[in-house]
Each structure stands twice: as C-alpha cells, then as structure tokens.
Amino acid sequence: MRAVAFTVDVDRDVNLACQGDVCSISKGGGAPRFGSSARGLELVLQVLEEMGVKGTFFWEGRTAEVLSARMDLAGMMRGHEVALHGYDHEDFSGKESGLPLDRQGTKEALDRGEGALERVFGRGPRGFRAPYQRTTEALLDELRERGYLYDSSETAPLVNGAVSPYLLGNGLPEAPVCWARDRRGRRIVSYLWPYHEGKRPMGDYLELIEGFQEGLLVIATHSWHLVESYCAGLRPEEEVRRGTDALRTLLEGAERAGAELVTIAAHLRRAHAL
DSSP, rough: EEEEEEEEEEEEETEEEOOOOOOEETTTTTTTOOOOHHHHHHHHHHHHHHHOOEEEEEEEEHHHHHHTTTTTTTHHHSSSEEOOOOOOOTTTOOTTSOOOOOHHHHHHHHHHHHHHHHHHHOOOEEEEEEEOOOOOOHHHHHHHTTOEEEEEOOEEBBBTEEEEEEETTTTTTEEOOEEEEETSOOOOEBBBBHTTTTEEEEEEEHHHHHHHOOOEEEEEEGGGGEEEEEETOOOOOHHHHHHHHHHHHHHHHHHTTEEEEEEEEHHHHSSOOO
C-alpha cells in the first residue's frame, strides 16, 4: 500500500515559544495573531476541494475558537479529518519556554484543547500532533489513556522506500513525519517549512514522494505559511499565488506517482484496523 497524507497545522500566525510562559506568541507582534492562518486555511481548502482530496488538520484549540467567531469552520472541515494541536501551542517539553508541563499541566492543556474542538467541531476520537513536534512521556501516556487514535509528532526515516505507522512503547499508534536523503545526500524532512522559507524547491519534495514506495508518507505544513514567511513577514500576492500553485503541483505529483491521498485516520483504520 502506498498512501500520502497531507496534513496542516492550523495555529496562531508564526508561532514562537515564549520563555517563562506556557502560551506561545506570534513573531513580530507578541500577542497571538490569526489572520494569516485564516486566509491560508481558505487557500488550502480551495486546492483540496478542486482536487477532491481530504486532508488532516491539526487544530490548536484557541485558533479554532477565534476563527469560529468569523468563519463556518464546522462546514469548512466537513469531510476532512480534525485532530488536536494543543490549546495555546504549548511547549509541552519546556525546551524553549523553560516550563515543562507535568502530568497535571498536560491534562489541563488537553482538556482546554479538547473542549475547544468539541464546541467547534463536535465530539469524536482524534489524532494529535504536539506543537513544535515535542512530546513528553506524560503527554504520550495521557493521550493513550484518553483513547486518542494516534500521535503524529515523531520523525522517522524512509528506509528502502518505506515508512509506516508503528506503535510507541505505551501502545499508542504513531504516524510519523518522515526524513530521507536527497540526491545530494542532504537530509530532507516531509515538513514543507524549508520550501516556504525559500531554502528548498518544491521539486525536492516531489522527488521525496517518487522515492517513497510503501506505507504512509505524512506531509506537513502550516496554514499561515502560505501567506506569511517566518523570516520575511507577509508575502506579496504573487508569492501567495505561487505557493498555492506549488501546493497543487505537490498533490498532483503524489497522484501521478501512484500514491493514494488519504487522511491519517482513514489509513490507520483501513491498514491497521484501528
């Protein structure tokens, strides 16, 4: 089986962990902003609708609350997979904030995030991706105890053209982002951040897909990144259009390569009997 899951983290614009605070900020202004994330979400959904593709969207709880006041998020997400990405884009590990969350703090963050998504999208078992892809033992154990379908925070190697979900030590399924070596021997990860920051052409990711032959390849991005650069700020309109076209090219390339475009949950239910 050869499947590709296109995943989107929908969170505050250009998020940064804040030293001494559990909550993340937005680069450039401090307080969280959501305008780029909202517009980028609309652009991504337009491409997916045109292609008949269903995506997996990892929602930060606060972003869902803020955007639901001005957008029909439940309607926009119909048919797509909704998963959790924390509530305030917490740095669960404390690597940059200096405030690692203990089991109680982890429970409170998940409670807030789950509550926000339940109010906006309704109930249901969900997947999870940790902000900054940083997990802790307390977080993974809490996800397992709460019956989450999977975690998608780790990065695993593409070996002999294959990468697949696996079970973590506590029994929680993991659907990792993957990494490989490009034709120049450099490490490439299936997160599109370097493309959006002008450090890799989209062709590198198309080659990654062509080299993928078995399992589930998880591609990841942020909704805000189509509209705003981490390094250079808001993008001119022509650059936004180029980025949107490049996203379409990537998904079309996956289809041409013979991969099925799926949501993570759908793949796990079918291929791993979840």
